[in-house]
Amino acid sequence: MTTTPLDVRALREQFPVLSRQIDGQPLVYLDSANTSQKPLAVIEAMDSFLRTSYAPINRSAYRLAAEATDAYEGARSDVRRFINARRDHEVVFTKNATESLNLVVQTWARANMAAGDAVVLTHMEHHANIVPWQMLAAERGIEIRWVPLADDGQLDLTDLPRLLEGAKAFSFTAMSNVLGTITPVAELVRAAHAAGAVAIVDGCQYVPHNVTDVQAWDADFLSFSSHKMCGPSGIGVLWGREELLDAMPPFLGGGNMIADVRLDGFTTAPLPAKFEAGTPPITEAIGLGAAVRFLESLGMANVRRHEVEMAEHATRTLTERFGDDIQLHGPRNLEVRGATFSFGFRGIHPHDLSQVLDQRNVCVRAGHHCAKPLMRLLGVNATARASFYLYNDHDDVEVLAEALDSASDIFAF
Amino acid sequence: MPGLEDLYREIILDHHRNPRNRGDLPPPAAHAVGHNPLCGDEIDIYLAVEGDVVSDVKVGGQGCSISQSSASMMSQAVKGKPVAEVRALVRRFKGMMSIPDDDGNPIEPDTSVALGDLEALQGVVKFPVRIKCATLAWNTLLEALEQA
Numbered sequence: 132m133t134t135t136p137l138d139v140r141a142l143r144e145q146f147p148v149l150s151r152q153i154d155g156q157p158l159v160y161l162d163s164a165n166t167s168q169k170p171l172a173v174i175e176a177m178d179s180f181l182r183t184s185y186a187p188i189n190r191s192a193y194r195l196a197a198e199a200t201d202a203y204e205g206a207r208s209d210v211r212r213f214i215n216a217r218r219d220h221e222v223v224f225t226k227n228a229t230e231s232l233n234l235v236v237q238t239w240a241r242a243n244m245a246a247g248d249a250v251v252l253t254h255m256e257h258h259a260n261i262v263p264w265q266m267l268a269a270e271r272g273i274e275i276r277w278v279p280l281a282d283d284g285q286l287d288l289t290d291l292p293r294l295l296e297g298a299k300a301f302s303f304t305a306m307s308n309v310l311g312t313i314t315p316v317a318e319l320v321r322a323a324h325a326a327g328a329v330a331i332v333d334g335c336q337y338v339p340h341n342v343t344d345v346q347a348w349d350a351d352f353l354s355f356s357s358h359k360m361c362g363p364s365g366i367g368v369l370w371g372r373e374e375l376l377d378a379m380p381p382f383l384g385g386g387n388m389i390a391d392v393r394l395d396g397f398t399t400a401p402l403p404a405k406f407e408a409g410t411p412p413i414t415e416a417i418g419l420g421a422a423v424r425f426l427e428s429l430g431m432a433n434v435r436r437h438e439v440e441m442a443e444h445a446t447r448t449l450t451e452r453f454g455d456d457i458q459l460h461g462p463r464n465l466e467v468r469g470a471t472f473s474f475g476f477r478g479i480h481p482h483d484l485s486q487v488l489d490q491r492n493v494c495v496r497a498g499h500h501c502a503k504p505l506m507r508l509l510g511v512n513a514t515a516r517a518s519f520y521l522y523n524d525h526d527d528v529e530v531l532a533e534a535l536d537s538a539s540d541i542f543a544f
Numbered sequence: 545m546p547g548l549e550d551l552y553r554e555i556i557l558d559h560h561r562n563p564r565n566r567g568d569l570p571p572p573a574a575h576a577v578g579h580n581p582l583c584g585d586e587i588d589i590y591l592a593v594e595g596d597v598v599s600d601v602k603v604g605g606q607g608c609s610i611s612q613s614s615a616s617m618m619s620q621a622v623k624g625k626p627v628a629e630v631r632a633l634v635r636r637f638k639g640m641m642s643i644p645d646d647d648g649n650p651i652e653p654d655t656s657v658a659l660g661d662l663e664a665l666q667g668v669v670k671f672p673v674r675i676k677c678a679t680l681a682w683n684t685l686l687e688a689l690e691q692a
Contacts, residue, residue, distance in 0.1 A: 482608035482609075486548070
């Protein structure tokens with residue numbers, strides 16, 4: 132695919148917060164794997180919708196409500212196009228990616244898995260793709276099997292066919308929020324289907340940074356969050372195959388998700404309303420739609436290219452400057468990783484490290500990244516994590532490196 | 545913004561580099577484990593109580609400089625003290641960290657309770673995110689006291 136470089140200098144001007152200074156110094160925002168900053172396109176779309184078009188959706192006859200409903204459904208179409216799904220109504224709006232995964236476990240898995248049935252997960256999952264399954268396991272006695280990691284931070288797929296034997300579901304991340312590892316999604320989906328298992332993809336870290344094509348993957352479910360892809364928080368997406376979503380029981384009960392309610396029962400609304408009980412995050416959907424169009428205007432292949440270049444530059448700069456004093460976790464091969472780096476530095480605890488980096492307005496995450504099983508496998512309690520996005524440039528890497536140097540001054544042993 | 549020198553006082557870094565009373569105690573000593581769910585830090589407090597006196601205390605686990613130095617100073621401060629004095633010290637320390645009492649009221653400093661080196665941790669209050677780091681060992685100590 133041909134790509135063109137992002138004009139990052141111009142892009143940064145689209146993100147008002149990036150021009151903020153604290154203590155007279157610019158902000159170096161390296162926490163986009165946690166949550167991304169918002170461009171004017173999103174801020175203005177939400178502002179304008181609230182000023183001119185806000186109204187209930189799906190339930191009122193007046194023109195303002197029809198306009199709001201069209202805008203909300205327009206956002207759904209934007210998302211469908213962005214992930215190349217077949218039909219708009221396969222796109223369900225949720226609260227966030229965590230809720231999307233819980234929806235799959237609480238509805239699809241509840242309806243399709245009994246005691247003794249197995250789900251396969253990987254050692255690099257976020258808690259959001261572990262705990263919902265453990266909750267079902269505690270309640271119903273399903274078995275959880277784990278795909279281990281190889282030394283280079285990629286999945287060790289040697290035993291995958293055996294792990295998948297007889298399994299009902301394979302639920303895995305497309306990109307690790309800790310290691311940055313991009314998994315071979317199409318290959319994993321094929322392996323799941325060969326074993327008769329449903330393939331559930333956690334795309335929370337992948338979708339904001341890469342071209343996503345659920346049909347090319349042949350996946351069954353995909354979950355992701357708006358707030359990591361330049362959209363607002365408060366809205367996430369579950370995409371699912373129509374026939375699977377149709378066969379699933381509803382998730383939350385209430386308004387909007389019913390066709391009819393009588394004293395002795397109810398029938399569900401068609402997709403996607405069946406899974407959108409109550410008033411949804413309307414303004415947030417408008418914001419997500421704007422975020423999608425913003426990303427499309429850049430081109431996701433161009434975003435990916437920029438991040439590969441950033442990953443290469445950050446790896447080279449930090450390694451040349453600090454040698455063995457910095458431990459970058461995750462794959463070295465840039466083809467199979469995103470620009471998210473967990474690292475250890477000179478034995479300094481990540482909390483202390485992030486505190487010192489904050490003096491230079493360098494924003495990094497410190498902690499277990501909601502992936503405690505993976506942290507235990509890495510043999511650490513916590514790591515610092517610097518994650519780069521489309522608005523980061525080489526200057527950010529330089530300030531990070533300088534700030535790391537000042538941490539050594541304080542914590543020199 | 546408050547400077548890092550308010551947080552990383554020399555005595556704190558000293559306890560971080562050379563933590564006191566590291567190790568464990570066999571049963572029947574009490575053992576409590578504290579977690580900081582935000583960062584994954586874990587702390588083990590082992591507590592031997594003879595009569596009304598904390599006769600020995602050991603600290604295990606991993607954490608940042610603030611949680612480790614706080615645990616180290618705490619272990620020095622409570623070893624050999626009557627349980628009632630230990631509880632008063634916990635209250636005084638939590639008050640210094642701006643933690644309210646069980647009813648949500650601010651804790652008035654009881655100046656008859658000496659803080660000693662622990663006063664070095666006062667600067668933590670200026671970094672609210674780190675208060676949980678400083679209090680982790682103390683909350684875990686309370687749990688161990690309940691078991692002892």
